[in-house]
Amino acid sequence: MNTEFTINGTNVKPGSTVTLDIAVTKLYTHTPVAIPVRIIRGKQDGPRLFICAAIHGDEIAGVEIIRRLLRKLSPKKIKGTLIAIPIVNVHGFINHSRYLPDRRDLNRCFPGSNSGSLAARLAHLFISEIVEKCTHGIDLHTGAIHRSNLPQIRANLDDPESAKLAKDFGVPVILNADIRDGSLREAAAALGIPILLYEAGEALRFDEISIRAGVKGIQNIMRALDMLPPRKTHKIEKEPFIARSSVWIRSPASGVFWSGIPLGTRLVKGQQFGIISDPFGEEEVSITSPHEGIIIGKTNLPLINEGDALVHIARFGKSAEVAETLEEFQDKYQPADWTEMSEGILKTD
Numbered sequence: 001m002n003t004e005f006t007i008n009g010t011n012v013k014p015g016s017t018v019t020l021d022i023a024v025t026k027l028y029t030h031t032p033v034a035i036p037v038r039i040i041r042g043k044q045d046g047p048r049l050f051i052c053a054a055i056h057g058d059e060i061a062g063v064e065i066i067r068r069l070l071r072k073l074s075p076k077k078i079k080g081t082l083i084a085i086p087i088v089n090v091h092g093f094i095n096h097s098r099y100l101p102d103r104r105d106l107n108r109c110f111p112g113s114n115s116g117s118l119a120a121r122l123a124h125l126f127i128s129e130i131v132e133k134c135t136h137g138i139d140l141h142t143g144a145i146h147r148s149n150l151p152q153i154r155a156n157l158d159d160p161e162s163a164k165l166a167k168d169f170g171v172p173v174i175l176n177a178d179i180r181d182g183s184l185r186e187a188a189a190a191l192g193i194p195i196l197l198y199e200a201g202e203a204l205r206f207d208e209i210s211i212r213a214g215v216k217g218i219q220n221i222m223r224a225l226d227m228l229p230p231r232k233t234h235k236i237e238k239e240p241f242i243a244r245s246s247v248w249i250r251s252p253a254s255g256v257f258w259s260g261i262p263l264g265t266r267l268v269k270g271q272q273f274g275i276i277s278d279p280f281g282e283e284e285v286s287i288t289s290p291h292e293g294i295i296i297g298k299t300n301l302p303l304i305n306e307g308d309a310l311v312h313i314a315r316f317g318k319s320a321e322v323a324e325t326l327e328e329f330q331d332k333y334q335p336a337d338w339t340e341m342s343e344g345i346l347k348t349d
Contacts, residue, residue: 005048005081007039008129015043015075022129024090024122033091035126038084040073046080047225050130051218053085053140055107055184057092057099058203062140065214068345072219080227083130089122096204098144108180110187123187131188136165136225137195138218139184142210143202146301147309150263150294150326151200151213156185157242162194167240168224169196169217172325173296173314174242196221202300212333241322243314246296250307251276253285257304259311264330265295266323267313276304291315294322 005012008022021034053062066086087093089106099105104119112123143149154177155166166174179186188195200210222228259274267273267289274287297312316322
């Protein structure tokens, strides 16, 4: 039997799609600010999955992932309920900023409170109106400004259901990431709700491989939860690799950083992957890797201060095998040309 499902006072009936705005506050101009939400509810009961993006307002790739995903779905196609929230931090999104107007990081303010700061109130609203009404969640992120991340899943792999879903997503690299205080993942875990964090791309940029892999990954999760029918032809995917640990390599000096090494590259211990030079080229410092591993994140800004993070290396037992799988993964999602890319952007599958 279908049970009642209500968000923000709106009852979403089985077999329907509803778009609504959850009021947050007003700007000092008297302009209202609201979180946009799309709910697709199938005719049959099933899991209630939320997918959110732009908790950090400048991490916009998730907005495009959700847009493309929604164009592929309808109440006739799904079992259960999908709740899509493309822009959580509306203030930051408007201002191209990671933060809220008071410079608070929303992803350090969960579960929030209805009488605290703006960030705390927004976090409390999101938990009470969205998270508490769901059974599973996917939180979409990118690297920070001037930083790119290789498509990866971060999850609490000590939780069996989270570990299974992390593998089902279908990206080659999984990090067993510690839960940070005040994060959405921490608040969801306290409610017993498994949640995956998808990291891919760079703030304020669209990266086609990251977007395509994100859309496909969410569909994989929906199939794993029996929200979508299984594929007609089942292709055996390679088992993803779980990183034993990861570390940022930081700059030993200030200067101009040059490195042509891309994400997904395997580094061996002691391998040079860049130099830092003064503007005259008189003083150059060679940058080498202290570990063997795979580059899963890197800075895109060549102007470096001493101590700045240069590359993020994940350590695996078989890094050569990981590098080979990553190359296949990137080839799979890299469009051949604009015509192929536009098919995913402009047309409904």
